[in-house]
Amino acid sequence: MAKYNLKINGKTRAVDVDPSTPILWVLRDHLQLVGTKYGCGIAQCGSCTIHLNGTAMRSCMLPVSSIGKSEITTIEGLSEKVDHPVQKAWIEHDVAQCGYCQSGQIMTAAALLRDNPNPSEEDIEATMSGNICRCGTYLRIKEAIITASKM
Amino acid sequence: MNNTTNTYNRRSFLKSSALAGGGLMLSFNWITKASASEKLEAVLADQWSELTGYIKITPDNIIKIYNPNPEFGQNVMTSLPMMVAEELDVDWKNITVEMGYHDNVKLGPQFTGGSNSIRMYWKPLREAGAAARQMLRQAAANAWGVPIEEITTKSGMLHHSNGKSAKYGDMASQAAALPIPKDLKLKAPKDFTIISKSKKNVEGKKLVSGQPLFGMDYYAEGMLIAMIQHPPAFGMKLSSFNATQALKMPGIKDIFSIKLYEDGFEQTGFDTRTFNDLLVVVGKSTWEVMNARKKLSAKWEPAGDIKETINGRGGKKEVIVPGKLETTSAQFELMAEMAKKPAQELRKDGDPESAFKNAATIIERTYNAPFLAHNCMEPMNFFANVSEDKALVAGPVQAPGWIEPTLSKLLNLPPEKIEIQMTRMGGGFGRRAYGQFAFEAALISKKMKAPVKLIYSREDDMTYGIYRPMYTATYRAALDADKNLIGFHVKGGGIPEHPIHANRFPAGAIDNYLAEGWQLPTNITIGAWRAPRSNFNAAAEQSFLDEVAEAMGKDPIQLRLDLLKRAKENPVGKNNDYNPERYAGVLELARNKSGWGKTENSGYSRGIAAYFCHNSYAAHVVDMVTRDGEPYVERVTSAIDCGIVINPDAAINMVQGAVVDGIGNAFYGTLTHKEGVSEQTNFHNYRLIRHNEAPKKIDVHFVQNEIDPTGLGEPPFPPVFGAVANALYKNTGKRYYNQPFTNENNGDI
Structure with missing residues (x-):
């Protein structure tokens, strides 16, 4: 287990998880940000797409240990008032x-x-x-x- | 903008309803006292008698309408409440829609499947709206001392010519005390102001902002995650396991094996289960459970023949599930052998034997199709919190009323102690009519004495499924010397069911007709898959008719119309279960709207197909081109007759989706096995249609009529396969008999 301070939707969120944990499951299981979906787990379907520094990424194969200071945006953070x-x-x-x-x-x-x-x-x-x-x-x-x- | 809420907690909901003080809670009793399995049969046989509606109005004039049926993308969260609102006479934009709780007594069958939602709720939900409106008028009449006939309504307001007016909410508590009126006159279609006017999905805003709507998103305090390790092959079972390593993995709470059903357990027709011995890993989070599962050391052994007791359609019977490890190529060979043997006669008109004996030309073609996985985007999952005296289960399920009696038996709890919450489903396609995952979740929670969410990985979901059966059919047509169609014979078989609907077109249109069926058992689990049986039939029959038309020198649409004319004017035989006029109607509409035969469309390879199933009619003209050296469906023109269309824009979306799904499965869909092992495991080797493979244009046209509405989820789907096959013939000069069509030429079309 390891501690991470993740920048997600403009806020810093602290988690203590195994370094291999994909961001998908950090979001869903540890932060209750469940808008990002599990579909295949092997980056084939795109249901888990998030933005990493503005670039679309598959969160199901992206280990939390690889994130560093990058900024994550999820569907919940795409806009404040659902007006993107x-x-x-x-x-x-x-x-x-x-x-x-x-x-x-x-x-x-x-x-x-x-x-x-x-x-x-x-x-x-x-x-x-x-x-x-x-x-x-x-x-x-x-x-x-x-x-x-x-x- | 409408608001929606999910009633995740029925008790708190009921409590708040009572606290709302004086609110009008209106419900009708679902009259039948039938058992759940009888109800199940009744729904399937369309013999149910009455349904319920549910409306709540608070004194502050909040008007809520409860959608009774599970939502899996067919948009019933919007369309069913529209039917209530129409008769209630309220402004649609002021309505709040809420997912109903599970209660088959108050809210009717609550079954999503068989394209039945709109059809079975059409009258009851409008009656619910009309009854509530009448009670509100009566309450106002009593309060104002005037006859009810003098009270009018408009957009949630009650009015009298003396100038008095009131909001519905003002009269709600008085109205609630009145008896529920019966025999109400409902609006004529010409007077509809909400029905047949396009309304946006009431959950649209939540969907585009990632709100927790799905079973996968369900969360409860202290919830554990569970996954099941199933045998590597159908026909195998757990022998022993060693969890020493896996139990040492972080976050793991327990690893154990349990039986789903005890020996002799009497299953309903929808208790289908893939494997009975469940090797379960429970832990704190999904990733930890996934990792621990990989460390499990399990031994598997042949399961041998298994005896099951099924009490479903057709009564109670003992079934032997064969233990053989099955391979797809061998299954097709076995089917080809079976097709040569005598089969069960399903329908016979005239003297088909003589017709074929005397024929100048006989056309005979055989069509084959593999198993298909449902591949719902949301893999199977369910939440359960089971204690000694009660159970709460929540998740994506098409028929909560079907899982309740089985949960009751498995948990040894009375049904009233079991609360089932319906979450939005990330697709269903028939898969979630089977409650196996809910039973598994409940048993795991009971064992753990904790709230548990069971999750299938994509691999579990695909390799541990309840698939579309394998099918084959041989069609024969007899032509006389003048190229008249004098005989027709279809012999269909499948694993484990044959696909034939013997009383459908072209039965009734040909003097000498024979339909036969046969079936083979399997241990690979199969079940309902979008438009069961029709999804194969339409492909085979509509391709065959295209060849028959060619042999007769007729336009393929004209051949069908000629046959339908015969079926209408002088039908052959009895029990023809389609309406020839409505069938011809969609063909004519498709012909007109597609510009069939017009020179401006000569650049396209065009294919036509039509089909009747689930009480609705559909025809498609597929326009194919060659793109990058491969056939590509660029445009589709669809003509549909499903009676009154409730929500036109959403209906168009559904038809467009069915067309895309049909093209994808016709080209790519296949699930194969080698020695019982699924050869496809995830989306890297199970090909689904993608954005660049979908048509650029799908024009959808509805036959305009005032016939009571029927379903739309399934009917547009089956004929897509036939239309694609017929367009492929025009494009490549080759007929395609085996699905998926990409397989016929080593992966290339």
Whole structure:
């Protein structure tokens, strides 16, 4: 076990966990930040996507020992009032069906728009293809990202 | 914006309801006194009699509507309360929606599956709204000393021509004391102001901000995490284990083996379980339990044949589960052998033998499909807190009323001491109709004397599933010298069930018709998977009809319409369980909306398919192109008849999702075994459709009518497979008979 002071959503959070623990489980089990989802545990589905210093990362294979002073943003910290353009666009297009993968989809989309404010459809497809949606909401995900890019 | 809340604690909820003082709590009794298993059968047979609704209004005019049914993405949290609100006459934006607690007496069947939510709650929920409105009017009439007929309502307000008016909340406590009226007149569809008007998902804001809605997110003070180590193969069982190393791992509380069911345990049809001996690791956190599980040293042995007692559909029976370690290629070979043997006759019209004997041409084709895993994005999980005299369980489950009697037996507690809370489900697709994980969680909690959340890893979820059966079907068509279709024969089989719906189209449209079925047992657990049986049938039958049309020199849509005309005007045989006019309606709508046969679409390889299942009708035109050297479905036009559409935008979303799911499974879906071991374990080797593989456009059109609504979760799904197969033929010149289609050419289409 080891102690870490993690910067998460603008606050410092102290945890005492095994150094190999993926950030996903630190968030979910130790900090009750459960918006970040477990889907596969092997970085194949994207449900666990968070931002590390603004870059989209798969938290399920990211050990807590590797974080250091990097700033973590989770879906809970994407905006204070649920008014990030991607969140607003997601509501406008009523993207979700079951909704389980959507935290990861939104975090991936938000990082995409940060790096590429006016993505083409091809850019969106290329980036979002790492995130699986079992309900098949891909069309609305794309529409919502285009809408968000115009906000 | 609507508010939503989750009733995670029923007792505190009931307490707060009582404390709300004078609130109107309205409920209807679910009349049947049937046992849970009888209710289960009744729901499946659509023979239930009455349902309930639930409304709460406080004096400060907070109006809550309880969604009775579990939510797994079909959007019932929004659409079911819309039906209550319509008759209650309230502003939708002022309504608070809350997930209902489990109570089949007050809230009806509470069953999500079979595309039944809207259909079975259509009348009861509108009646609940209408009854509440009438009681509020009566209360106002009594207070103001005027006849009830003179009281009108508008948007949550009561009015009288003498100028008096009141909020619903003002009259709620008086209304609550009145008897519940019956035989209420409900609105005509033309007068709807909420139903058929698109409403946003009431949980939308929570979903996009990561609020704890799912079973995986459930948390209770002092909660432990449990995982199960299951045998490496179907057909194996635990022999012995050594947990010395694993118990030394940090955070580990206990490691033990328990039996799920005792010998002779009588299972319902939905008590399906993969393995009976559970090797359980319990600890403080998920990662610690995952790591300790890897340190377990376990020995496994062949389970041999197992006798099970099943009391489900069709009564009580003893079933022998064979102990053989199964391999997919051998299973397909065995199916091919079985297909040559005599089978059970399911339906016969006319004289099919003579028709085939006298045929000028016989077309015969065989179709095959593998097991499929559900792959819900949220792996199976459940919370349980079991003590000597009561139990609380919470998690994602499609039918809480089905798990209650089994929990009662396993825990030796009366049903009233078992509280089941329904969390939002991260997908279901039929998987969560089976409560095995809830039973496991409850037994583990009982053993630990502590609150426990059981979690399946993705690997557990995929390799420890209750899968879509393997299917095969051979279709034969007899044509006379003038290329008329004079005979039709389908013989279908599967592991462990055949796929045939003998009374569906094209039964009723062909004079000489024969349907047969056979089945083989297996120890690989199977169950309901989005549109059971139909998900294979539609693929095979609709591909076959495409070939028959080609052989007859007919347009594939026209062939279907001609057959449906016959079925309507002069039906063959009895018990045809589809409406030919509605079936033809979706074909015509798809033909018109897709511009079928128009030259501007000649750049596409087009495939059509249609199907009827779960009381609704669907047709798709798939437009395929070659992209980077591979076939790609770029556009789809969908035509649906599910009667009145409750929430159009959400319904379109559901159809689009079904199309994407259908394309993905048609191309990639497969779960195979070698000596009982699943060859797919996670998303790196079980391919699911991804964003760049989904169509760029899916146009969804609904037949506009005022027919009572039927379901939408399943009906659009099955015909996608057939439409994809038919488009592939146009694109590649090759017919595709074996799912998934990528397998037919060494992984490339």
